[in-house]
Amino acid sequence: MAIEYEPIKGCADEKHLGMNVGNADKIEDHDDDDDENKELSQLEVQISEAVVANSRHLPLHHQQPQRAQQRLVSLDVFRGLTVVLMILVDDVGGLLPAINHSPWNGLTLADYVMPFFLFIVGVSLGLTYKRVSCRVMATRKAILRALRLLMLGLFLQGGFFHGLNNLTYGVDIQQMRLMGILQRIAIAYLVAAMCEIWLKGGDHLTSELTLLKKFKFQWVAALVLTIIYISLLYGLYVPDWEYQIPDATSSSAQKIFSVKCGVRGDTGPACNVVGMIDRKILGIQHLYRKPVFERTKQCSINSPDYGPLPSDAPTWCQAPFDPEGLLSSVMAMVTCLVGLHYGHIIVHFMDHRDRIRLWLIPSSAFLVSGLALDIFGMHVNKALYTFSYMCVTAGAAGFLFAGIYLLVDICGYRRTTLVLEWMGKHALIIYILAACNIMPIIIQGFYWKQPQNNIVGFLTFLLRFSGRLIS
Structure with missing residues (x-):
């Protein structure tokens, strides 16, 4: 999901800073403003000028003048590949449970x-x-960008679109889901943005060590968040609890389930x-009312797929559980x-x-750290977003991004990734259409007299009619 970024324009005294802020900071993600497209190709020139002026680390012959007029395409390609994934x-996971989300521990x-x-x-x-x-x-x-993304997530994933077969829409405020994918991205974006705006040192860099010193408070923030998460996950006491679900034998009664806990540090469902x-x-x-642990062996006879109890x-098999919850969003x-940090490397190193x-x-x-932690008992778990899961997936993302950068921005194989690049530039729109039931609603929403007389029904009729003509 692409988050729309705008250039960070200065205050009234920006003209005294010795640079054209409006041009210097127009970087990346241009889904909202077409005017930004003209500026994006200047990314490498702008970064190169800043590094040459402020750093002794890179000799002049290490600069890449042949890349100076090209934007960093690997960002869009990486995001586009993630959209494809x-x-x-989403579409094949139901048919191939092996690639669907792990029922609990595992990846x-x-x-x-x-x-x-x-x-x-x-x-x-x-x-x-x-x-x-x-x-x-x-x-x-x-803050405004994060709020926009948060509200969009509440609208799309809060339960407004439901009943696709009978085209019913609307939100029951008492039952709507509060967290979700876009909400988590909005929260993480806001925290990272605040750290980047307020928690960094001077611009002078001479080596990798000074890069760490410049952003040391950001690493401290990451460490504090990790300590808070691990302390709460393994330190808080979880008492017994209960929940209600509608009784299948009665339209009005609620069936009450009691879950026995009374433990501390448990990481089970x-x-x-x-x-x-x-x-x-x-x-x-x-x-969320359909958590992944419904596909565990304890809860499904078709595990790792969904099935009867x-x-x-x-x-606890039918209890709601949000995989994008509050504590898991900390990691x-x-x-x-x-x-x-990987973005900082792009900015401050040209070679x-x-x-x-x-x-x-x-x-x-x-x-290596994530895999070692998993071996020693801190399981890789997406639903809990454990520290080991963060380490393994962040490491994998770093390797993948480096590989795409090598393929696209160094070797220049852009033709093979044009589709991914386009998808990366329009990732948010594609997510809304493909993953939030908007496309099915568009297809089913236009009908003649009866909901079943929609575009899908018309196409089905044409296929059957064509088959009869051929036969």
């Missing part, structure tokens, strides 16, 4: 989609806010702190901050080898 797992193809989006949002933020002349104005714009916090703060009626299914913020090297080193460290 999202569509693939599948679908589990990479969310962290990949968060990672590339962070990378883009490193470019968008590379030079901010007025922090207050930049903060206001970042029933008694984890992530679910408890969401139930206490958001309310169980505002959580086993006769001895535990009471999503850290993924965005990791991507932000291809330096960029690749400085991407692969932390990617390897994240990947």
Whole structure:
């Protein structure tokens, strides 16, 4: 999902800063404003000028003048590839459960989609806010962008579109889902943007070490978020709890289920702190109603696919649980901050080898750390967004981004990725159409006299009629 970024324009005194802020900071993501397209190709020239003026790290012959008039296409290609992955797992995941989200612990193809989006949002933020002349104005714009994305997520994923077969729409405020994919991205974007606007040092860079010093407070923020998450996940006590669902034998009665917990540090589906916090703060009626743990062996005879409940299914199998909940979004913020560091490398290092090297080193460290933590008991878990899951997916995102950068921006294989580049530029629109039931609503929403006389029915009639003519 592309988040629309605008150039960070300065305050009234920006003309005294010795630069053209309006031109210097028009970077990346141009879904809203066509005027930005004219500026995007100047990215490498602008960054190169800043680095040459402020850094002794790169000798002049290491600059890449042949790339100076080309934008960084790998950002769009990475995002477009993530969109393709999202569509693939949404449409094919039901047929191939092996690529669908893991029922609980473990990692599948679908589990990479969310962290990949968060990672590339962070990378883009490193470019968008590379030079901010007025922090207050930049903060206001970042808050407004996050609010727009949050409201869009509430509208699309809060339950407005339902009943596709009988074309019924509307929101039951008492039952609407409060969190979701776009809401999580909005929160992570806002936190990363605030860190980039307010928590960075001076512009003078001479080495990789000074890069870490410049953004040390951002790494401190990531560390604090990680400590808070791990402390709460393993430290809070989870008491017994209960929930209600409509009784299948009665249209008005509610069946009550009691879940026995009384534990601390449990990371199973029933008694984890992530679910408890969401139930206490958001309310169980505002959580996602079809969680992935319904596909576990305890809850489905067709595991790892959805299926009827086993006769001895535990009471928590039908409980609501939000995979984009409050506590799990804390580690999503850290993924965005990791991507932000990769964006800093783009801004402050021009040499291809330096960029690749400085991407692969932390990617390897994240990947190895995450796998080691999983072996020693901190399981890779997407629903809880565990620290090990963050490490593995951030490392994978770093490797993938470096590979795309090598293929597209260094080797120049753009023709093979034109479709992905286009999808990356329009990722938010594609997400809305493909993943939020907007396309089915458009197809079914126009009909003649009866809802079944829609475009789908007309196309079905044409196919059958053509088949009869051929036969």
